[in-house]
Amino acid sequence: MNRTQRIAAAAASALVVGVLAAGCGGSGSDSEGSGGKDVTLRVNLFGQFGYKDLYKQFEADHPGVKIVETAEGDLGKYNTKLSQQIAANASAGDVVAIEEGQTVNFLQIPDKFVNLQDHGYNEIKDQYLPYVANAATTADGKTTIGLGTDVGGLAMCYRRDLFEKAGLPTDRDEVAKLWPTWDDFIATGEKFQAGIKNDKIHFIDAATNVYNSILMQGGDETYFDRDNKLVVESNPAVKNAWDLANTMIDDKLTAKLAAFSDEWNAGFKNGSFATIACPAWMTGYIKGQAGDSFAGKWDIATVPGGGGNWGGSWLAVPKTSKHQKEAIELIKFLSSEKGQMGAFKSEGRLPSLPALYDTPELKDAKNAYFNDAPIGQLFVAGAKNLKPVYLGAKNVPVRDAFENVLRAVESGDRSQSDGWEAAVKAAEKAAK
Amino acid sequence: MRIRDRFAKTEARVAPYAFVSPFFIIFAIFGLFPLIYTAWVSLHDWSLLAGDQGFVGLDNYRELMHDADFWRALTNTVGIFLMATIPQLILATVLAQVLNSRLRGRTFWRMGVLLPNVTSVAAVGIIFGLIFARDYGIVNWALGHVGLDNPIDWQGHRWSSWLAISVMVDWRWTGYNALILLASLQSVPKELYEAARIDGASAWRQFWSITVPMLRPTIIFVTIVATIGGIQLFTEPLLFGSGVNAIAGGTTGQFQTVAMYLVQQAFTGQRFGYASTVAWVLFLLIAVFAAINVVLLRRIKSVN
Numbered sequence: 001m002n003r004t005q006r007i008a009a010a011a012a013s014a015l016v017v018g019v020l021a022a023g024c025g026g027s028g029s030d031s032e033g034s035g036g037k038d039v040t041l042r043v044n045l046f047g048q049f050g051y052k053d054l055y056k057q058f059e060a061d062h063p064g065v066k067i068v069e070t071a072e073g074d075l076g077k078y079n080t081k082l083s084q085q086i087a088a089n090a091s092a093g094d095v096v097a098i099e100e101g102q103t104v105n106f107l108q109i110p111d112k113f114v115n116l117q118d119h120g121y122n123e124i125k126d127q128y129l130p131y132v133a134n135a136a137t138t139a140d141g142k143t144t145i146g147l148g149t150d151v152g153g154l155a156m157c158y159r160r161d162l163f164e165k166a167g168l169p170t171d172r173d174e175v176a177k178l179w180p181t182w183d184d185f186i187a188t189g190e191k192f193q194a195g196i197k198n199d200k201i202h203f204i205d206a207a208t209n210v211y212n213s214i215l216m217q218g219g220d221e222t223y224f225d226r227d228n229k230l231v232v233e234s235n236p237a238v239k240n241a242w243d244l245a246n247t248m249i250d251d252k253l254t255a256k257l258a259a260f261s262d263e264w265n266a267g268f269k270n271g272s273f274a275t276i277a278c279p280a281w282m283t284g285y286i287k288g289q290a291g292d293s294f295a296g297k298w299d300i301a302t303v304p305g306g307g308g309n310w311g312g313s314w315l316a317v318p319k320t321s322k323h324q325k326e327a328i329e330l331i332k333f334l335s336s337e338k339g340q341m342g343a344f345k346s347e348g349r350l351p352s353l354p355a356l357y358d359t360p361e362l363k364d365a366k367n368a369y370f371n372d373a374p375i376g377q378l379f380v381a382g383a384k385n386l387k388p389v390y391l392g393a394k395n396v397p398v399r400d401a402f403e404n405v406l407r408a409v410e411s412g413d414r415s416q417s418d419g420w421e422a423a424v425k426a427a428e429k430a431a432k
Numbered sequence: 433m434r435i436r437d438r439f440a441k442t443e444a445r446v447a448p449y450a451f452v453s454p455f456f457i458i459f460a461i462f463g464l465f466p467l468i469y470t471a472w473v474s475l476h477d478w479s480l481l482a483g484d485q486g487f488v489g490l491d492n493y494r495e496l497m498h499d500a501d502f503w504r505a506l507t508n509t510v511g512i513f514l515m516a517t518i519p520q521l522i523l524a525t526v527l528a529q530v531l532n533s534r535l536r537g538r539t540f541w542r543m544g545v546l547l548p549n550v551t552s553v554a555a556v557g558i559i560f561g562l563i564f565a566r567d568y569g570i571v572n573w574a575l576g577h578v579g580l581d582n583p584i585d586w587q588g589h590r591w592s593s594w595l596a597i598s599v600m601v602d603w604r605w606t607g608y609n610a611l612i613l614l615a616s617l618q619s620v621p622k623e624l625y626e627a628a629r630i631d632g633a634s635a636w637r638q639f640w641s642i643t644v645p646m647l648r649p650t651i652i653f654v655t656i657v658a659t660i661g662g663i664q665l666f667t668e669p670l671l672f673g674s675g676v677n678a679i680a681g682g683t684t685g686q687f688q689t690v691a692m693y694l695v696q697q698a699f700t701g702q703r704f705g706y707a708s709t710v711a712w713v714l715f716l717l718i719a720v721f722a723a724i725n726v727v728l729l730r731r732i733k734s735v736n
Contacts, residue, residue, distance in 0.1 A: 080699040087481050108482045263565055263673025397701045400677045408683035411588050
């Protein structure tokens with residue numbers, strides 16, 4: 001983006017803010033920071049979004065507004081509860097976070113959320129990655145329920161010390177050269193396993209995490225086509241990811257840990273695995289789980305297959321909110337350049353505004369915990385290659401079904417030969 | 433006077449109904465209405481978010497009858513129930529007997545057995561999940577010391593996951609049941625034991641010939657309560673399999689209970705109608721089990 005463009009963009013966003021402010025002013029008595037009456041905004045999130053400082057800033061700019069955040073650590077639990085609340089018109093909060101896999105679900109009932117197109121969304125939507133801008137908009141293009149925050153631009157995190165022990169290179173550029181493709185990744189894994197000579201340490205944490213990463217690289221559809229028809233059997237991307245994951249299981253490269261389980265968390269501290277598929281937000285998670293004693297032992301390289309996405313979120317305002325005006329202002333602030341940079345700095349969440357990718361703040365960002373890895377460059381590279389992937393409304397149950405069978409094969413509870421058939425059958429049932 | 437009389441009469445007639453009405457009103461709102469509404473929903477193709485997608489009659493019930501996942505969940509539920517309840521009741525009876533004898537610090541022990549029951553079930557689930565963990569669990573560590581080198585993947589197999597969950601359930605409920613049994617034990621006339629002792633009966637004989645028969649009604653009561661809890665078992669197995677998709681109860685659903693299957697269908701699968709069907713069948717199952725218990729209870733009364 002050149003200078004004039006940037007000025008134009010700034011002017012455009014200033015205009016939007018101005019229009020918004022005018023819109024707010026229009027309601028008369030409610031203007032002037034809600035005119036002395038106090039407003040408490042409830043923000044309902046999962047995991048760590050890194051918004052603490054941004055809230056303070058927003059509160060300072062909006063006297064009388066107080067922000068209370070509740071964050072659920074378990075994404076599954078969060079999704080269940082949010083679905084319940086939205087379906088029942090119960091108060092879910094003034095601002096809620098919608099995770100990537102759930103956007104399609106909530107787009108079935110767009111009228112339960114404030115349509116952001118009535119609040120200046122069309123003027124700002126071009127600032128987002130196209131995929132992010134469209135994912136929270138209905139198929140007819142008339143309703144937008146969420147503003148994009150972060151994307152899960154993908155890289156590969158690895159343990160330098162374990163790589164050294166196994167006789168592999170440790171420098172991140174050389175490591176990246178080890179695995180341009182997933183087949184190379186598997187070959188590297190075999191070398192690692194042979195070199196480390198310790199059957200308690202594995203090359204990767206879990207087959208499911210790699211499987212999902214490969215699948216999301218595979219093209220614009222996964223389990224469903226755009227007519228919401230189940231295409232697991234005809235979509236080569238699914239079978240390809242499945243087969244690669246099974247090769248890793250075959251070669252005993254996986255530590256057989258269920259993602260986000262207590263054992264998986266313990267695996268960070270115990271050093272049970274040497275690599276993990278690493279979207280930007282995962283860096284914060286690794287640091288939290290592995291702790292200070294592993295500082296500098298982790299590093300980040302590019303992901304095999306080039307780019308990819310895992311996760312990402314949108315902020316929405318449910319219609320049940322009693323302070324929609326303030327809530328909309330808040331999500332605009334949090335998803336603005338300033339808000340997204342704030343989340344990047346505190347939790348490593350990668351912005352979904354490409355304009356930020358060229359700023360020195362992001363381009364030169366390094367993460368001391370990961371041996372000063374240039375996280376800005378690494379994750380931006382992943383995000384730039386991001387291909388939009390269509391997820392059907394039943395994506396979550398079908399993905400769960402596939403992951404479950406894969407985990408069963410991984411743990412040896414199911415034979416590899418009938419794994420694929422079982423997965424297809426489970427997917428057909430889950431897609432009902 | 434007359435009006436007053438009539439008022440008093442009406443009052444006498446109406447007042448009792450007014451006094452008992454709170455229960456019925458609350459039951460109607462929180463018990464009866466959800467029950468009937470669930471039955472109504474179960475006859476529809478009903479999406480959690482998108483709502484009613486049309487009446488389908490008994491299709492959901494027909495599907496459920498041929499749903500292998502449901503039957504597996506039912507087997508798990510009954511299996512865990514039997515595996516947990518039988519040792520639990522035996523242990524509780526023995527424990528009650530011990531607590532009834534002359535112990536030093538009797539109140540301390542009696543309070544102590546109730547402690548697991550007041551512990552938060554979430555904490556219990558997490559701790560036991562760690563105890564039975566595959567890689568760094570204390571049970572596998574201990575087994576390793578007695579020569580079992582291959583660590584057991586407790587969550588991986590049906591038998592081992594059932595066992596771990598049963599231990600969790602028993603840890604929580606044995607003490608509670610022991611206290612209930614203890615209460616009824618204390619109402620057993622001492623004369624019976626004295627007479628038995630004079631006749632030279634051993635402690636074991638006293639236990640089997642006096643304690644157990646006298647406790648039978650209480651045992652039946654405790655069994656009914658354990659049955660209802662056991663068939664609705666949810667939190668322990670859910671917390672046992674932590675991480676993504678814990679509601680599936682293991683990779684092949686080896687410890688998914690019916691209650692978990694219900695929640696999975698409703699909230700992961702978004703099939704509210706089908707989940708309501710599961711809920712109704714679960715309700716009927718509990719009714720059947722309760723009926724069996726009532727029949728047993730009657731038989732014991734006729735023995736007395």
